[in-house]
Amino acid sequence: MPHPIVDEEAALLRDVRERLDAAGAPSGPSEASVVRDLEQLRAVLGEGAKTEDRPALLQQWDRQSALLRQLRAGARTTDVDPASPYFAHLRMAEDDATHDILLGKATRLLGGTPIVDWRNAPISKVFYRYRQGEAYEETIAGRERSGVVAARRTIAIRDARLLRVEAPEGVFEADPTAPDGWRERHPEPRRLAGGQGTALRAHDVHAGAHGRLRAGGGFRRRADKHLPDIAGLIDPEQFHLITRPSSGFVVIRGTAGSGKTTVALHRIAYLAYDDPAVDSPETLFVVFSPALRDYVSHVLPALQVSRVQVRTFEEWAAEQRRRLFPRLPREARQHTPASVVRMKLHPALGIALAEQIARVPGERTAAQALDDWTTVLAREDVLVDVFTRVAPGAFSADELRRAAAWGRERQEELQAHLAGEPGADAALDEADDALLLRAWQLRVGPIATRSGAPLRYRHVAIDEVQDFSPLEVQVLTGCLDERRSVTLAGDTQQHLVQDGGFTSWTRFLQDLGLSGTEVHTLRVSYRCTQEVATFATGLLGPLREDEVPPVTTRSGPPVELFRFTDHGAAVAWLADALGDLASAEPLASVAILTPSAELSALYADGLRTSEVPRVRRVVHGDFTFAPGIEVTEIEQVKGLEFDYVVVVEANASQFPDGPAARRRLHVAATRAVHQLWLTSVGTPAAAIRELLPAGVDSV
Numbered sequence: 085m086p087h088p089i090v091d092e093e094a095a096l097l098r099d100v101r102e103r104l105d106a107a108g109a110p111s112g113p114s115e116a117s118v119v120r121d122l123e124q125l126r127a128v129l130g131e132g133a134k135t136e137d138r139p140a141l142l143q144q145w146d147r148q149s150a151l152l153r154q155l156r157a158g159a160r161t162t163d164v165d166p167a168s169p170y171f172a173h174l175r176m177a178e179d180d181a182t183h184d185i186l187l188g189k190a191t192r193l194l195g196g197t198p199i200v201d202w203r204n205a206p207i208s209k210v211f212y213r214y215r216q217g218e219a220y221e222e223t224i225a226g227r228e229r230s231g232v233v234a235a236r237r238t239i240a241i242r243d244a245r246l247l248r249v250e251a252p253e254g255v256f257e258a259d260p261t262a263p264d265g266w267r268e269r270h271p272e273p274r275r276l277a278g279g280q281g282t283a284l285r286a287h288d289v290h291a292g293a294h295g296r297l298r299a300g301g302g303f304r305r306r307a308d309k310h311l312p313d314i315a316g317l318i319d320p321e322q323f324h325l326i327t328r329p330s331s332g333f334v335v336i337r338g339t340a341g342s343g344k345t346t347v348a349l350h351r352i353a354y355l356a357y358d359d360p361a362v363d364s365p366e367t368l369f370v371v372f373s374p375a376l377r378d379y380v381s382h383v384l385p386a387l388q389v390s391r392v393q394v395r396t397f398e399e400w401a402a403e404q405r406r407r408l409f410p411r412l413p414r415e416a417r418q419h420t421p422a423s424v425v426r427m428k429l430h431p432a433l434g435i436a437l438a439e440q441i442a443r444v445p446g447e448r449t450a451a452q453a454l455d456d457w458t459t460v461l462a463r464e465d466v467l468v469d470v471f472t473r474v475a476p477g478a479f480s481a482d483e484l485r486r487a488a489a490w491g492r493e494r495q496e497e498l499q500a501h502l503a504g505e506p507g508a509d510a511a512l513d514e515a516d517d518a519l520l521l522r523a524w525q526l527r528v529g530p531i532a533t534r535s536g537a538p539l540r541y542r543h544v545a546i547d548e549v550q551d552f553s554p555l556e557v558q559v560l561t562g563c564l565d566e567r568r569s570v571t572l573a574g575d576t577q578q579h580l581v582q583d584g585g586f587t588s589w590t591r592f593l594q595d596l597g598l599s600g601t602e603v604h605t606l607r608v609s610y611r612c613t614q615e616v617a618t619f620a621t622g623l624l625g626p627l628r629e630d631e632v633p634p635v636t637t638r639s640g641p642p643v644e645l646f647r648f649t650d651h652g653a654a655v656a657w658l659a660d661a662l663g664d665l666a667s668a669e670p671l672a673s674v675a676i677l678t679p680s681a682e683l684s685a686l687y688a689d690g691l692r693t694s695e696v697p698r699v700r701r702v703v704h705g706d707f708t709f710a711p712g713i714e715v716t717e718i719e720q721v722k723g724l725e726f727d728y729v730v731v732v733e734a735n736a737s738q739f740p741d742g743p744a745a746r747r748r749l750h751v752a753a754t755r756a757v758h759q760l761w762l763t764s765v766g767t768p769a770a771a772i773r774e775l776l777p778a779g780v781d782s783v
């Protein structure tokens with residue numbers, strides 16, 4: 085016979101289903117009167133209302149329209165799903181009474197067994213903050229309540245069928261092959277453990293093991309002019325790249341965690357050891373994100389390199405553009421059509437700009453460079469000609485037509501702004517900064533400093549170069565001095581900016597005019613365990629660039645996927661695991677990676693409600709690089725690493741099968757140094773289903 089817990093939960097589900105069927109769908113407030121008001125307002129406005137009455141009528145229209153949207157949104161979000169009405173069962177024992185509460189995605193009061201929304205109901209705090217058998221004391225609805233958690237169970241219900249009950253007494257799973265249709269098992273609880281301090285973090289840059297590339301106490305100048313002995317800490321290929329001659333281009337590709345960024349950093353330290361002038365603002369380290377900027381800014385001083393500029397390209401380019409074109413608007417446009425962004429970043433647009441400047445004589449002034457820029461973006465014939473010759477098929481004729489129309493509209497706004505017309509609404513796209521700087525270089529000459537002297541760098545290093553457009557890199561290399569000293573580091577398998585125009589190293593170097601430049605490959609992954617590296621490489625599927633998988637230096641726990649019927653169940657399960665980890669390994673770094681800002685906020689709030697310690701929501705790359713749990717989107721962690729990584733919502737709807745989704749999952753997975761978990765509400769992404777063996781896909 086099934087366990088009494090299974091019988092109890094099955095009976096409870098039948099009772100809930102009967103109550104839901106009897107009650108029917110919630111009626112909600114009626115929208116009929118609001119619709120009638122809007123129809124009347126439309127008629128009055130259409131019949132030619134008096135000029136003095138129109139503002140009040142339009143204001144009333146906006147107010148009623150907003151009310152209608154609220155009513156319709158409320159109607160869509162307040163109903164309980166009969167196929168999966170709840171995911172948890174809480175029983176509270178208070179004095180001589182017990183209260184059963186069900187947690188779900190919406191609130192529905194059903195007599196003695198209410199279903200409450202896990203995100204909003206104050207009583208859900210008891211479920212998230214306490215475990216079975218623990219005493220609680222909370223203020224709920226303005227009243228102090230205390231008692232004991234008599235039962236705390238996670239329930240899996242799909243298609244109105246009870247499939248799983250997880251309780252401290254055991255885990256019970258529906259199994260048609262079992263004599264009574266159920267199977268009980270007592271598995272070892274899956275744990276995050278054993279990885280504290282394995283990631284190289286900025287608050288402890290000298291920590292770490294496993295042969296990680298690091299500089300010990302940093303490079304110290306000695307009388308014999310030899311570098312400190314770091315050869316024992318790096319592999320021969322890394323050392324070869326670090327010690328390359330100072331002039332010319334060094335291009336490094338390699339799998340995630342192979343030391344590309346660290347080689348670039350140590351190369352600067354090596355060059356500075358031989359030439360102290362390298363450790364100055366005349367050296368520029370360009371990164372993809374504010375998070376990586378902050379990380380590099382902490383690491384370089386540990387290598388006794390303290391004066392090098394570390395900037396994101398957006399910061400650097402905006403600063404130069406504001407100085408060279410001070411009258412242009414400072415505001416950035418937030419809603420540029422995707423096709424326009426893609427066109428502005430495409431290498432062909434750089435060719436169009438160069439041809440425009442070569443074709444049209446003009447003075448070497450900022451005004452003429454500005455005219456070159458607006459002309460290229462606004463003329464359909466120029467765009468069609470260049471893209472047809474250089475990148476046939478990259479854009480349709482309609483896309484180029486609409487992009488040119490967009491350019492003309494923005495040109496008119498800009499002219500009004502420059503003329504000082506009142507109310508002129510002008511802004512720039514982020515991609516415009518690189519285009520304007522390139523126009524300056526081609527028309528006027530070298531980018532100038534505040535003193536008017538040419539801006540020249542002794543060395544430029546660009547990390548995650550696969551997510552920069554060739555034109556952006558051309559702007560940077562156009563600022564080099566006669567040594568032409570550059571380090572480019574990247575991995576096309578981690579390519580996230582799909583609009584940047586990076587398709588392959590060969591084509592990228594060709595666009596930069598560097599055909600034939602040698603690309604050095606790092607093949608050893610020092611960051612990830614064998615299990616994580618194998619899984620992450622498998623996620624790429626047909627996008628894998630190397631037939632041979634990366635070499636790893638150690639093993640670790642298996643990669644695991646856990647499925648849930650609801651976000652609330654996933655949060656509760658994670659809260660338990662992370663709470664245990666925080667107690668056992670207080671110095672561990674954990675990343676909860678999500679596919680969207682909305683999900684990041686949802687999971688961060690849920691974990692805080694569960695009183696998991698040191699939960700931080702990272703919004704603009706503001707990582708602390710300190711122990712704790714950081715919740716953020718995948719795009720914000722490029723180049724970073726953590727002891728533990730949990731990728732949440734790794735499902736088919738968030739990651740539809742295709743190159744972009746596979747690369748995002750690959751980037752997320754390769755942030756894990758010790759252990760990787762994935763969760764999914766719904767069907768896991770295809771890239772994951774292909775890899776995980778039977779038995780792993782479980783809660």
